[in-house]
Structure formats: structure tokens, C-alpha cells
Amino acid sequence: MxxxxxxxxxxxxxxxxxxxxxxxxxxxxxxxxxxxxxxxxxxxxxxxxxxxxxxxxxxxxxxxxxxxxxxxxxxKQITVDEYAEQYIERRFNAGKLGGKTAYDYRLYWHGPRPKSKGQRATAGGRLHHFAGWPIGDIAYEDVCDWHDEQMESGALTQVTRCYEHLKTVMLDAEDRGLIDRNPCRIKDAKVATGKKRTPPTDAELPIVIDAMPLSLQPLVILAAAVGGRFGELTAFRKRDFTVEYDDDGAVECVRATVAKAITYVPKEGRSEKGPKTEAGNRQVPFFGHDALIFASHLSTIDDPDQLLFTDATGDAPLPHGSFTWHWIKARKAANRPDLQLHSLRHYHGSRYAQLSGASLAEVMARLGHVSVTAAMRYQHAGTRADELARRAAR
Structure with a gap:
């Protein structure tokens, strides 16, 4: 020492x-x-x-x-796909993310899983490019290069959704101090998808309805009358409707209470849950010929807890595939091969706004929207240009 x-x-x-x-x-x-x-x-x-x-x-x-x-x-060395999984799991456990949405987000990173034991896995989703990257290593230029390459594929809808998901994940990482700044800052990133939904005309809709089986015609009528999503339509039970009559005993109005939706997640099956947002809880009245036909359909059902639209057993909600098989033939009859059931939600939103003179806030409430941007996507120009010009004349 x-x-x-x-x-x-x-x-x-x-x-x-x-x-x-x-x-x-x-x-x-x-x-x-x-x-x-x-x-x-x-x-x-x-x-x-x-x-x-x-x-x-x-x-x-x-x-x-x-x-x-x-x-x-x-x-901070956690990879971006690992952090995305933590983000998805955290949001799902907090009840802020549905099972189907969580499944879709995971597809962005990993692609669909093999359906059978012998089937090969896919190469991954559109965001698989960043899988394995430390979350702090992704720069603005990297995101721009990826975005430009993906946009060249022409799949604008999927690219937009993947970019918005990545942007949200990286913003969460920024808020938690893992990165200094969100690299997803593309100012001219396309936020509107490339797919345009054209609602059916008043002449096309009856053709589509008539071409459907009798058991499914009320579903199509309801889609056009209340602007419901497929999951909301297939969750309806008789107790969700109230029929009102005028002084002469004729059907005046049917009020639909939208409070549930059926969702499907692969390998988990179908389940009933609440709406996507609080605004999704709503009452939607409809009148006229649609109300008369639908009230007649309700009168054929005795059990108030009975699902209105079911599979072949009569106990489970109608699968989307079973409906689509008939829908494809019906839209072909109307010469509208591009028509989707969701287009009837656009049809309803546009018609309600134009013919009733409803305000934007009223249209949002009827369709169950919380954002103006979402509501505006469901309003189309229509064919009353002459009428509007006549009103504006001095």
C-alpha cells in the first residue's frame, strides 16, 4: 500500500x-x-x-x-416495429383500439399470417421496410424515400393508411422521449385516397334492391335510409327500432337506435361491440316508403332480441361474404359493378344534406361522425346545379 x-x-x-x-x-x-x-x-x-x-x-x-x-x-435502441407492437397493445388494452383495427395495423408491418400450416408466410406489409430499424435511426429522408416508392405502386389508399399509422407511432415515440423529432413530416403527403365512391342514383338503387333476395332487401333499404355501416346493420335487433304511427294508424316513422356493431377479426371470429366513437351512439329516424317497407319487415319478427340479418343457422350475424355473393349479382343488374354497400352511406349522407337542407353538424350527428373531414367525404355534389344557380340569381 x-x-x-x-x-x-x-x-x-x-x-x-x-x-x-x-x-x-x-x-x-x-x-x-x-x-x-x-x-x-x-x-x-x-x-x-x-x-x-x-x-x-x-x-x-x-x-x-x-x-x-x-x-x-x-x-432508444428498440426497433420501430417492436415499438409499434407495444403501441398497438397499449391502445388495445386501454380500450382505445378495436380488435379489427389492431389486426389491420399489424398487417401493415408483417402482412397476413399463413392460413394453414403448410402455407408460406408473406414477405411482410408495406411498413416491413422499416422492421428491424432502431427507432432513433429513421430520418425524414428515409420516410420520404419509402413514401415515394410506395406511391408508385398506385395503391393510394393503403399507402396513405400505412403512412398515417407510422406517423402516429413515431409521434407517440416523440412524446415519450425516445426520439427527438417525428420523421414523418411530409407536407404534401396524400391524405385523400385514390378510390372514389360514387353513390347510386335514385334510378339505380331500386334495381339493386329488387335484385337482392327478399331476406336481404330490408338490409339494403336500411343502409340507404340510415347510412349505417355493415357492422352496424348486422348488429341490429328488433328492439333497436321503434315504429311510430299517424292519427289514421298508418306508419309515419321508424326510429333506429344505433348502439352496437359486429366486427370480425381473423382467427378470433365475430363479436359485438360498441361504436367506434361516442358519436356513433345515435338515433336515426326515417320516413316515407322506406319506413313503410321496413315496418312491415319488423312485424314478421316476434322476439325483440332476434337479430334482423343472420347466417343460415338464424343465430349468428350475417357474414360479409354471404351478403357479398348476392350483392355482386345485384349491382351487376344495375350496371354498377363498382358499387359497394358502403356507397349507400355516401348516398344517404349526400341525400340528407341536399334534400333536407341539414347543416354540416346535423349530417355529422346522423352519420355518427366526430370530424368534419370524415363527414365531408360522405357529401357529393349531386345533380342540382341548375336549382342552386336559380336560387343564387339576382
Whole structure:
């Protein structure tokens, strides 16, 4: 043991040197040994200077800080797809993300899983390009290059959804301190999808309805009358409707209460849940010929808890595939091979806004929207340009 002008240096059996010093009545030892005595002296000198200028930190506290910094560095090395999975799981467990949406988000990264044991897995989703990247390594230029390449595929809808998901995940990482700034900052990123939904005309809709089986005609009528989504339509039970009559006993109105929706997640099956947002809970009245026909359909059902549209067993909700088989033939009869059932939601939104003179807020309430942007997508120009010009004439 050799005493220095300040501190102690010991030569170990291994030939290496240990440095120690005393401060505030407590002896402190260097966290490691040194190759040479001069290296040990240098370490002691640094500790003495730190004590003198007030920057000295207790070794235990310094150790905790180092461990925290190491853990933080390791946390920031998490890959972006791993963090996306944590984000999806966190949102799902908090009840802010539905099972179908969580499934779709995972497809963006990994693509669909094999349906059978012998089937090969796909190469991954559109965001698979970033899988394995440390979350802090993705730069703005990387996102731009990926976005430009994906847009060339022409799949504008999928690219837009994937980009918005990546942007949300990276924003969450920024909020939690994993990255300094969100790299998803493309100012001219396409936010509107390339697919345009053209609603049926008043002449086409009856052709589509008549071409459907009698058991499914009420579903199509309801879709056009209340603007419901397929999941909402197939969740309806008789108790969700109230029929109102006029003084002469004729059907005047049918009020639909939208409070549930059927969702389907592969390998998990169908389940009933609440609407996507609080605005989805709504009452939608409809009148006229649609109300008369639908009230007649309701009168054929005795059990108030009975689902209105079911599979072949009569106990489970109508599968989308079973409906689509008939829908394809019906839209072909109207010479509208592009027509989707969801287009009737656009039909209803446009008709309600144009013919009733409803305000944007009223249209949003009827369709169950919380954003103006979403509501505007369901309003189409229509064919009353002459009427509007006549109203504007001086």
C-alpha cells in the first residue's frame, strides 16, 4: 500500500493498481483497477478536483445514473416495429383500439399470417421496410424515400393508411422521449385516397334492391335510409327500432337506435361491440316508403332480441361474404359493378344534406361522425346545379 499526497494506491497480486480515497468520513474505491500507477493517480486527481469545484457525485449515485443512462440508451435502441407492437397493445388494452383495427395495423408491418400450416408466410406489409430499424435511426429522408416508392405502386389508399399509422407511432415515440423529432413530416403527403365512391342514383338503387333476395332487401333499404355501416346493420335487433304511427294508424316513422356493431377479426371470429366513437351512439329516424317497407319487415319478427340479418343457422350475424355473393349479382343488374354497400352511406349522407337542407353538424350527428373531414367525404355534389344557380340569381 502506498500513500499518495491524497488518497491511497495499492498494487494487487495481478500487477494492476487499486485507487482509494476518503471523503466526508467515507472511504471510496475506484470502480475498476488500473494498468499503471500513473493511471490510478490520474483517477485520484480527477476525484480531488471534482470535490474542490463541487461537481463530485457519490459513487453509488453515479452508478445509479450510469445504469439509468444505459437503460435509456437501450430503450432508444428498440426497433420501430417492436415499438409499434407495444403501441398497438397499449391502445388495445386501454380500450382505445378495436380488435379489427389492431389486426389491420399489424398487417401493415408483417402482412397476413399463413392460413394453414403448410402455407408460406408473406414477405411482410408495406411498413416491413422499416422492421428491424432502431427507432432513433429513421430520418425524414428515409420516410420520404419509402413514401415515394410506395406511391408508385398506385395503391393510394393503403399507402396513405400505412403512412398515417407510422406517423402516429413515431409521434407517440416523440412524446415519450425516445426520439427527438417525428420523421414523418411530409407536407404534401396524400391524405385523400385514390378510390372514389360514387353513390347510386335514385334510378339505380331500386334495381339493386329488387335484385337482392327478399331476406336481404330490408338490409339494403336500411343502409340507404340510415347510412349505417355493415357492422352496424348486422348488429341490429328488433328492439333497436321503434315504429311510430299517424292519427289514421298508418306508419309515419321508424326510429333506429344505433348502439352496437359486429366486427370480425381473423382467427378470433365475430363479436359485438360498441361504436367506434361516442358519436356513433345515435338515433336515426326515417320516413316515407322506406319506413313503410321496413315496418312491415319488423312485424314478421316476434322476439325483440332476434337479430334482423343472420347466417343460415338464424343465430349468428350475417357474414360479409354471404351478403357479398348476392350483392355482386345485384349491382351487376344495375350496371354498377363498382358499387359497394358502403356507397349507400355516401348516398344517404349526400341525400340528407341536399334534400333536407341539414347543416354540416346535423349530417355529422346522423352519420355518427366526430370530424368534419370524415363527414365531408360522405357529401357529393349531386345533380342540382341548375336549382342552386336559380336560387343564387339576382
Amino acid at each position: 502506498a500513500r499518495e499526497s491524497w488518497g491511497i494506491i495499492d498494487k494487487q497480486r495481478s500487477g494492476r493498481y487499486r485507487a482509494r480515497y476518503t471523503h466526508q468520513g467515507e472511504r471510496h474505491t475506484a470502480p475498476h483497477t488500473f494498468d499503471t500507477k500513473d493511471a490510478a493517480r490520474t483517477w485520484l486527481s480527477r476525484q480531488r478536483i471534482a470535490i474542490a469545484d463541487g461537481t463530485w457525485v457519490h459513487p453509488e449515485e453515479a452508478k445509479k445514473r450510469a445504469e439509468t443512462e444505459a437503460a435509456e440508451a437501450a430503450r
